[in-house]
Amino acid sequence: MSRRNGVYYWECAVFLVEGMLFKIPTRYLMEESELFRTMFSLPAGNTNDGCSEGCSDERPILLEGITASDFESLLKVMYPRKPTAPIYASRKDWMAALRLSTMWEFDDIRKLAIRELTKTNGNNAVEKVVLGKEFRVPEWLMAGYNDLVERPETISAEETARLGLETTVRLLRLRDSQGRRQEYCSRCGWRDPRYSNPRSVDRDSAVLFEFAPELRAVGHPGPFELIRTDVPHPSSSPVCLQMHPHGPDRVPI
Numbered sequence: 001m002s003r004r005n006g007v008y009y010w011e012c013a014v015f016l017v018e019g020m021l022f023k024i025p026t027r028y029l030m031e032e033s034e035l036f037r038t039m040f041s042l043p044a045g046n047t048n049d050g051c052s053e054g055c056s057d058e059r060p061i062l063l064e065g066i067t068a069s070d071f072e073s074l075l076k077v078m079y080p081r082k083p084t085a086p087i088y089a090s091r092k093d094w095m096a097a098l099r100l101s102t103m104w105e106f107d108d109i110r111k112l113a114i115r116e117l118t119k120t121n122g123n124n125a126v127e128k129v130v131l132g133k134e135f136r137v138p139e140w141l142m143a144g145y146n147d148l149v150e151r152p153e154t155i156s157a158e159e160t161a162r163l164g165l166e167t168t169v170r171l172l173r174l175r176d177s178q179g180r181r182q183e184y185c186s187r188c189g190w191r192d193p194r195y196s197n198p199r200s201v202d203r204d205s206a207v208l209f210e211f212a213p214e215l216r217a218v219g220h221p222g223p224f225e226l227i228r229t230d231v232p233h234p235s236s237s238p239v240c241l242q243m244h245p246h247g248p249d250r251v252p253i
Contacts, residue, residue, distance in 0.1 A: 013054035
């Protein structure tokens with residue numbers, strides 16, 4: 001009597017996306033995604049012909065809210081046509097794979113898509129911020145904030161529309177601080193709050209401090225505190241007897 005191999009006897013399911021049918025093995029879907037594992041573990045509905053949803057072209061599983069081209073891009077990454085050949089996917093394909101793998105919690109494909117998209121480095125600063133928030137990629141979000149603070153060009157009206165007014169104002173505040181100077185006491189580390197200078201406050205820590213809620217929301221580990229690079233810690237400084245902010249012992253840098 002014949003028996004089924006426990007590994008290489010794959011069930012397939014038919015999916016319908018925007019009027020297009022796809023028939024694919026369900027094994028990877030079930031192994032990698034809790035959503036699909038739950039879907040395929042539900043009891044099959046009773047039908048006269050014994051065919052459950054997804055068993056044929058006449059009874060496909062309907063996937064709504066996505067495009068057929070995005071689903072095809074995901075399958076291109078999920079099921080390479082040749083096991084020894086590299087995955088020939090465009091940037092558009094990888095973006096679609098990232099979008100759907102994030103939605104359906106395919107963690108391995110999500111990590112692969114992020115890695116491939118990061119290598120291409122095709123996102124401008126605003127896209128890094130927008131996509132970093134949308135897909136919860138802390139490296140992109142942090143890089144986008146840093147790029148917008150560092151670059152010589154100001155933030156345009158079109159970019160403001162994408163970033164939002166509040167984010168733009170906070171970025172402009174950080175950008176503006178680059179052109180000012182910091183005055184501080186060489187004895188105790190007191191600094192004049194009217195001035196700020198990224199030379200005296202680590203830029204990354206300033207961005208982390210300013211955008212801590214957004215970065216925490218996408219999983220950035222922090223630390224979310226200002227790190228000064230030029231002022232000695234007060235505990236290691238001699239006792240200061242100056243009357244700040246009127247004391248003369250302020251050193252411009």
